[in-house]
Amino acid sequence: MTSNHLFFLCLIPLFFGHSIAVDVLKVEQSINDTQTIVSAAEKFELGFFTQPKSSDFKYLGIWYKGLPDYVVWVANRDNPVLNSSATLIFNTHGNLILVNQTGDVFWSSNSTTAVQYPIAQLLDTGNFILRESNSGPQNYVWQSFDYPFDTLLPGMKLGWDSKTGLNRKLISRRSQTDPSSGDLSYGVNTYGLPQLVVWKGNQTMFRGGPWYGDGFSQFRSNIANYIYNPSFEISYSINDSNNGPSRAVLDSSGSVIYYVWIGGDKKWDVAYTFTGSGCNDYELCGNFGLCSTVLVARCGCLDGFEQKSAQNSSYGCVRKDEKICREGEGFRKISDVKWPDSTKKSVRLKVGIHNCETECLNDCSCLAYGKLEAPDIGPACVTWFDKLIDVRFVRDVGTGNDLFVRVAASELERSVRKSIIVPVVVPIISVLIFLATISFYIVRNVRRRAKVAADNGVTITEDLIHENELEMPIAVIEAATNNFSISNKIGKGGFGPVYKC
Incomplete structure (x- = not known):
């Protein structure tokens, strides 16, 4: 027997009981810690598990049916039921509550919307929802997808939604054997141009390039969906894999790993990894730095700039000629790069502008600009101010963007x-x-x-x-x-x- 099979079998005892063969709970119904409920097409299962397996810490979670080696959602991750039986109750107020044997509440859905005939349903997407019994799943009043664990499932969204006012993020585990909240998070920075970011606390560890609508980059993965509508939603999600169950996970080291289940081999295969090493390290090259990778990450400077310190490239770069905003100055084009950090204070987007160079030249504080063709809107200009940080050459030629950096007249001469x-x-x-x-x-x-x-x-x-x-x-x-x-x-x-x- 292979080590993968042994690992799989060792985890089975973490999950209790038997299915009650329904995907719906009605008011005043419940399941105890020996029962589970299963989605209609038997893709997902909801029930109780312990972790670590030798402990008495009980959690309510969701996992792929038949694949209980990894939980994709946990209700009470920071408040486990200890040394007691546990029960999930759908109470008369239309809320789900998790209690121990003495009735102490360890978790609640806390829905504030009144529903006349509420039901709780586990969908085949892995989403656990509360809704009116005579309405469709899209008319939910509460959903587990709004309160992510460390796992992004197909159809689940990260980012901001006007319906709830939430900005949804993945939160890492504290460790592989401890599902409680770690100090790493992964989500959409919606301040400025949207960009996917991994944070440690409030500090950016690494980020993807900025996007708008369908995104700026000429290369976008076919598994990803981007929505930019500042009035209603700014979100990122992934599509379902054609190969079987899939998930993206923020692990406890800070990497985002996209897994696909390989049924023949009975294992999760790593299809893609988004990590903060090398040129993806946010602070690696400092302000006005430019990172490139051949075998290892190497820091240089944007055109018109030079290293501030020969000993430490993380100090960034300074202008070779500080005499800017004068007659004769202009821009240097750098191709195939990831655009600079685009948080609100450092970036501006204007639609309907054809001459981006003039737009930037007319503002002495403008450091660089980029051009884009926004879907269904037309030409637009992106301009950067204050700093140009976390710029890197992309790995594949033709998949990056053009950046036009402001330089002094002497540099152009x-x-x-x-x-x-x-x-x-x-x-x-x-x-x-x-x-x-x-x-x-x-x-x-x-x-x-x-x-x-x-x-x-x-x-x-x-x-x-x-x-x-x-x-x-x-x-x-x-x-x-x-x-x-x-x-x-x-x-x-x-x-x-x-x-x-």
């Missing part, structure tokens, strides 16, 4: 000089290399002929071409370099000054 020098110098060097190659072959052929003639006793009186002779009229050189003008001098090499032509 340097770029213009380079753009003039390269097109002029490169052709000259190419011609010189070509002439040198021809000279080499001529010299070699002449020497070969001389050697053959000498071997035959014949004397050659023709002058040899010297390898170092590559003449060009001085008048041509003077005209090309503006009579060796200082303004045309670009440096100095081992053989003297070097001029651009």
